[in-house]
Amino acid sequence: MTEPSSARRWSEPRGDVDREWVRPGPERQEYVRDAALAAVLLGATALSTLLSQSAGFSEHPSAIWISALYVVMCTAPLALRRRWPEAVAVVVGLVFALSQILSVPEMLFANISLFIALYSVGAWGRHRLRATIVRVVIVIGMFVWLFTALVAHASDPGSFANIPRNGAISPIVALGLLQIVTNLLYFGGAFYFGDRAWAAARERSALVARTAELAAERELNAERAVSLERVRIARDLHDIVAHHVSVMGVQAGAARRVVGSDPEGAAASLRSIESSARTAVAELHRMLTTLRDDEQPPGDAPSTRGLDQLSTLVADTRGAGVTILSRTVGTERPVPPTIGATLYRVAQEAITNTLKHAGPGAEIDLRLRYLDDAVELELGDSGSGSAVAAPGTGHGQLGMRERVDAVGGTIQIGPRARGGYLVRARIPTGEAG
Template sequence: MTESSSARRWRETPGDTDREWVRREPERREYARDVVLAAILLGATALSVLLSQSAGFYEHPAPIWISALYVVVCTAPLALRRRWPEAVAVVVGVVFALAQILSVSETLFANISLFIALYSVGAWGRHRARATIVRVVIVIGMFVWLFAALVAHTSDPGSFANIPRDGAISPIVAIGLLQIVTNLLYFGGAFYFGDRAWAAARERSALVARTAELAAEREINAQRAVSLERVRIARDLHDIVAHHVSVMGVQAGAARRVVDSDPEGAAASLRSIESSARTAVAELHRMLTTLRDDEHPGGDAPSTRGLEQLSTLVGDTREAGVTILSRTIGTERPVPPTVGATLYRIAQEAITNTIKHAGPGAEIDLRLRYLDDAVELELGDTGTGSAVAAPGIGTGEGHGHLGMRERVDAVGGTIQIGPRARGGYLVRARIPTGEAE
């Protein structure tokens, strides 16, 4: 079976989706949240600078105007972190490094701002190759700056003068390893969480697209179901009209033969013809009304007829002058509507075929059996069967036989159609109904 385009898109590899999918532009509420975040970080960073200067972390701290400029430039760009994530990350990274070089008395919120900037590149960078390059360049630059600072500290004899040297590892090596591990965790976390946010957004987008496709497919399937229902209704229309026309033909022939010898009998046949014609027109009108109804194509159509109407069908057949014997075997019980409608239409089609092809004087024997887990309809006649059948009728190739087989197959039943050994024709349909309650 050929896989649908929607299924192929759903099963694409992440790499293929990365090349094709571009994250949407931020919404206004997301910009508003970023502005609030930047304002909070600006205030917190300003407070941290004041506290750090008061604590005397640096012997010669940067002038206040440099610290104020640092506070603004390090945090304000985060308000645009979703719109231009790469540019924001570069600005914050440069300011972070300059702050260390210029001895700005603040490191806590500088690290937080840089982490958010790097995370935003991974989460919102719409050009993935550029996003990766920007982050790698920033990380490499930070590690170069870290190694340079470590080398500078180790070159200064007074840097480790007050540190005890009786540990298992050299203090210089220990400090260097701690700095490297800390930075690896820091930048690795920014990389990982940013990429995971991007992947989660991509999966949500695919899920939304798949949901929309499924909704469209459901709509198409609903329209297809309506079309199939209309086909079924049209087939029912054929059965109904064919049955009534066949009955009218038999009645007209009977009236013609007795019009001189038995005027009352001829009048009765004509009244029966009139009744059958009106019934056929009424059925036709109801069917066409149903077919025109786009919202309820399967409404109050004659296809809802079931086993309860078999007696009416038998009565109409008798009025047409055809001898028919009807028997019900077993305990009657309610059956599913689809089963009842199918058996009714099979009986109607079989009677119509008998009237058309069985020859004059043919008798019909209709038996309805209620079994434990099924209902069986058997309809035989004493006519000449396939010998006088229209082409294809006797071999099951006619449209009527095909329609009966399709109906029975649709409800999981079986059907036998063919001439009987003792003469005549037989139709036997068996449809499961489940265990009797």
């Protein structure tokens, strides 16, 4: 075949297509269609051979058994053109050439069968280099045979005896050019359409694979979302239970110390314990109700708590007998619910850690700063308990870091130089001019 066609033996793969892709073998229905095609071509070729022989297209036609063998060998292999495309093309090409040498009086369906065989090599060849070599060898062989026939025809003195020679081009040259152009178009079409069919199948396979990848990715994202939701719920449960239990522990200790000397103070501590327990149960109930009913609005669920509830958190802490100073710096303004909920949970966890680890008599200083482009929560204590000696440990601090990181903020957790412990969370609000 011509070099321009062979140079385009297959299109370069696109970015998402594997250039080492191998086309899968044919399916059962494709075998059935190829068998039907071979049967139709066999009947048509047999009829064409009979008609051509009866019309006397050849002065010395081949024997009947040769013509019959030609009809079978030129068409029957096409039933396996997708399974063994290279072998089928070689067989059909050899039969085509021998039919001309043996003067089988048929040319129409022989050309169709050879075209289909060459096309199938381009469309179904699993090894692309081998497919190209097979087609190039067949095409070169056909052109060698063509030039040999032209030379033999031109050397025959009687071949052009009755052809007028008054044209602008020699009859021999004109016939040779017509044959060359016709064969270039014939074999070039088989090359091009075969390679295009293979490229189209490759792109369809890539599309199917990509679709499967997207489906798997969607499923993975759904599973990841469920996991993240479980982590969020676990954080909220930790914050609720840990805070209220810590408050109740402090209040119970205070009540135990004054139960003999100050019954009224002990009773007040017990009432605070009861209030804290009721609050914890109510928050857990709201959370579980939200989890059970996805259609029900969350209302005042724990995940919707925000900066407005900081005053209640401070009051509960004071009720536990802890000294806490709360200040707001800057002009208050509404913040997104996710930011407000995050800062509330950070404050709740920081207070819980102070109650657990800061030691008796520790004071808490809580400051909420409204900056131009951020909101900052700072909570320090004056304690000297184990939290100072073991910063960054425990699920509580990990939960604080993950919460702040999830909304694009930063957090500092660690001991202060002048003693005590400090938690400072800064979350941008994107409101800077």
